[in-house]
Amino acid sequence: MREVKIVSRRFDVPDVDRLDVALEHGAYKAVEKAFSMGSEAVLNAVCESGLRGKGGGGAPACGKWKLAAQHPDPVKFLAVNCDESEPGTFKDRQIITKDPHLLIEGIILTCYAIGAHDAYIYIRGEYHDFQKVLQKAIDEAYGAGILGEKTMGHDWRLDVTIHRGAGAYICGEKSALLESMEGKRGHPRLKPHRKEPEWYFGRPTLVNNVETIATVPFIVAEGPQAYRSYGTEKSPGTMLFALSGHVERPGVYEAEFGTPMMEYIERFGGGIKGGRALKAVIPGGASTPVLTAAEAAEARLDYESMKSLGSSLGTGGMIVMDETVDMVEALKNLLGFYHHESCGQCTPCREGTGWVDRIADAVVRGEAEAADLQKMLDISWTMNGKTICVFAPAVSGVIDAFVEKFGDEFQARLRSMA
Amino acid sequence: MGFAFTEENLRELEALAKRYPSKEALMLPALWKVMEQEGFISVEAMEAVAEWLGVSPMKVYGVVTFYEMFHEKPLGRHHIKVCRTLSCALCGQSGVLERLKERLGIEVGETTEDGRFTLSQVECLGSCGTAPVMQIDDTLYENLTPEKVDEILKELR
Numbered sequence: 001m002r003e004v005k006i007v008s009r010r011f012d013v014p015d016v017d018r019l020d021v022a023l024e025h026g027a028y029k030a031v032e033k034a035f036s037m038g039s040e041a042v043l044n045a046v047c048e049s050g051l052r053g054k055g056g057g058g059a060p061a062c063g064k065w066k067l068a069a070q071h072p073d074p075v076k077f078l079a080v081n082c083d084e085s086e087p088g089t090f091k092d093r094q095i096i097t098k099d100p101h102l103l104i105e106g107i108i109l110t111c112y113a114i115g116a117h118d119a120y121i122y123i124r125g126e127y128h129d130f131q132k133v134l135q136k137a138i139d140e141a142y143g144a145g146i147l148g149e150k151t152m153g154h155d156w157r158l159d160v161t162i163h164r165g166a167g168a169y170i171c172g173e174k175s176a177l178l179e180s181m182e183g184k185r186g187h188p189r190l191k192p193h194r195k196e197p198e199w200y201f202g203r204p205t206l207v208n209n210v211e212t213i214a215t216v217p218f219i220v221a222e223g224p225q226a227y228r229s230y231g232t233e234k235s236p237g238t239m240l241f242a243l244s245g246h247v248e249r250p251g252v253y254e255a256e257f258g259t260p261m262m263e264y265i266e267r268f269g270g271g272i273k274g275g276r277a278l279k280a281v282i283p284g285g286a287s288t289p290v291l292t293a294a295e296a297a298e299a300r301l302d303y304e305s306m307k308s309l310g311s312s313l314g315t316g317g318m319i320v321m322d323e324t325v326d327m328v329e330a331l332k333n334l335l336g337f338y339h340h341e342s343c344g345q346c347t348p349c350r351e352g353t354g355w356v357d358r359i360a361d362a363v364v365r366g367e368a369e370a371a372d373l374q375k376m377l378d379i380s381w382t383m384n385g386k387t388i389c390v391f392a393p394a395v396s397g398v399i400d401a402f403v404e405k406f407g408d409e410f411q412a413r414l415r416s417m418a
Numbered sequence: 419m420g421f422a423f424t425e426e427n428l429r430e431l432e433a434l435a436k437r438y439p440s441k442e443a444l445m446l447p448a449l450w451k452v453m454e455q456e457g458f459i460s461v462e463a464m465e466a467v468a469e470w471l472g473v474s475p476m477k478v479y480g481v482v483t484f485y486e487m488f489h490e491k492p493l494g495r496h497h498i499k500v501c502r503t504l505s506c507a508l509c510g511q512s513g514v515l516e517r518l519k520e521r522l523g524i525e526v527g528e529t530t531e532d533g534r535f536t537l538s539q540v541e542c543l544g545s546c547g548t549a550p551v552m553q554i555d556d557t558l559y560e561n562l563t564p565e566k567v568d569e570i571l572k573e574l575r
């Protein structure tokens with residue numbers, strides 16, 4: 001396994017959240033280069049790099065950037081998604097606390113490429129202490145003329161504003177995030193059937209995850225081929241993968257796409273806690289279908305491999321579960337989360353998440369029958385593909401994978417009909 | 419009991435408004451100011467926010483009730499929020515919660531009689547790598563054990 005640090009390259013530098021230290025270590029160099037390249041060249045570099053979104057969906061950045069850049073409206077916005085509420089995910093907070101200037105640099109480059117002069121960072125309300133670190137870095141950047149009326153001396157304005165959320169997982173969904181930023185309840189919007197940008201107060205808007213934006217400085221500074229030299233054809237580059245649950249050393253460690261999952265768990269996580277056997281891994285945040293130990297042994301950390309296993313890479317936040325884990329309890333825990341977080345707009349999701357949560361609870365207590373388990377799968381079906389956003393289909397995938405792959409544990413908990 | 423923003427908060431909000439294409443964007447920032455000032459959001463405060471934003475009070479009410487971190491009633495002086503989601507549950511969350519309940523003598527959702535502590539369970543706090551975790555007010559406490567809970571509570575008296 002090759003050692004590689006792109007986004008995390010300055011994480012271990014002491015005090016690099018301070019502007020003077022960050023500058024000493026090369027921060028904002030890519031901005032100078034970008035202004036000499038021109039905005040279209042920056043856009044092209046990101047397109048050639050094959051950069052894919054790190055917020056969970058993995059959408060190529062190129063297409064979204066072009067939709068914003070090429071829209072005729074002269075007023076455009078960038079919304080940086082720092083809602084980070086997907087269970088198992090805690091990578092964006094590393095960026096904003098350890099190297100906030102990397103994010104600010106990425107924001108400048110992104111706004112320059114798409115022609116936006118106002119960027120907002122939507123940060124989850126619980127990250128208030130981390131927000132202060134980021135705000136201090138932004139203030140320093142303003143003080144040094146890196147942000148504001150003249151970006152690093154160029155006749156080009158950029159304002160960056162942090163917008164604090166208030167505790168709602170669904171606000172991480174891009175259109176709900178914009179609704180929330182417009183001062184409303186965080187309800188996802190219906191998606192059109194043609195490709196178009198997102199909209200903030202009717203203006204074309206690009207929404208990208210913190211890590212996606214923080215990858216841009218490397219691509220601009222080193223060139224798209226340097227980024228492509230890592231990872232695979234369809235998953236170029238690296239990602240801040242993360243480990244939580246039953247490993248010796250949980251944490252966030254950058255690795256290139258295509259790294260075998262178990263090698264990653266061994267190398268960075270120090271293996272399964274207490275030397276116990278592995279039972280399952282949720283590969284990319286709670287909303288990705290669980291993998292059995294056998295599947296994990298085959299899995300590689302890239303979009304293709306996860307898809308072929310019927311799961312997805314998601315946010316790259318792996319939740320590792322050892323042999324002692326009760327999978328019925330684990331599913332019940334997750335369904336409690338979804339029940340609490342459904343925004344309530346769509347009947348299958350609002351009612352379904354509560355219903356499956358109650359059934360799972362009955363299974364845990366040994367009070368459910370085989371018909372209840374079947375009912376859970378039926379409800380799961382009604383949640384798939386029939387709602388405004390992909391929250392409900394994700395819940396459906398979570399339920400199906402748990403029940404299909406660990407069915408015997410569920411069966412064993414059913415009340416006997418004898 | 420009426421509500422008015424402090425002069426300083428009002429000045430800050432007016433300055434922030436220049437950053438946005440519409441004043442309505444100031445909904446969450448304004449409600450956060452109310453939370454900072456009062457610790458909760460009363461009906462009077464919702465009306466004041468509505469008037470300042472130029473929207474209906476019902477709209478403000480709809481927003482306040484949507485977001486977990488906005489409260490319509492005062493809580494204890496310290497709000498203890500224990501993460502209940504999977505990574506924390508896998509790493510010993512229940513022992514931490516039990517110890518809190520025992521020490522405080524309250525259940526989840528309750529406030530101690532002296533008004534010092536409110537105990538809540540919340541969803542993933544974005545700290546799964548240092549599970550189990552809890553947040554007290556804005557401060558995060560990581561890698562918790564029941565023993566650590568005792569120490570933390572002692573410091574908060």
Ligand SMILES: Cc1cc2nc3c(=O)[nH]c(=O)nc-3n(C[C@H](O)[C@H](O)[C@H](O)COP(=O)(O)O)c2cc1C
Nearest residue numbers: 053054055057081083084085172173174208209212
């Ligand atoms: C229910 C739900 C929650 C989401 N939460 C987040 C989140 O917390 N952070 C994030 O960056 N993206 C989240 N997303 C994905 C966003 O909708 C969006 O795709 C992403 O921010 C785009 O940025 P990217 O292309 O750079 O990944 C979520 C999506 C859904 C459906």
Ligand code: SF4
Nearest residue numbers: 343345346349387389
């Ligand atoms: S699927 Fe669920 S979370 Fe998404 S819009 Fe519908 S009710 Fe809201």
Ligand code: FES
Nearest residue numbers: 501506543545546
């Ligand atoms: S599960 Fe507790 S912080 Fe993520």
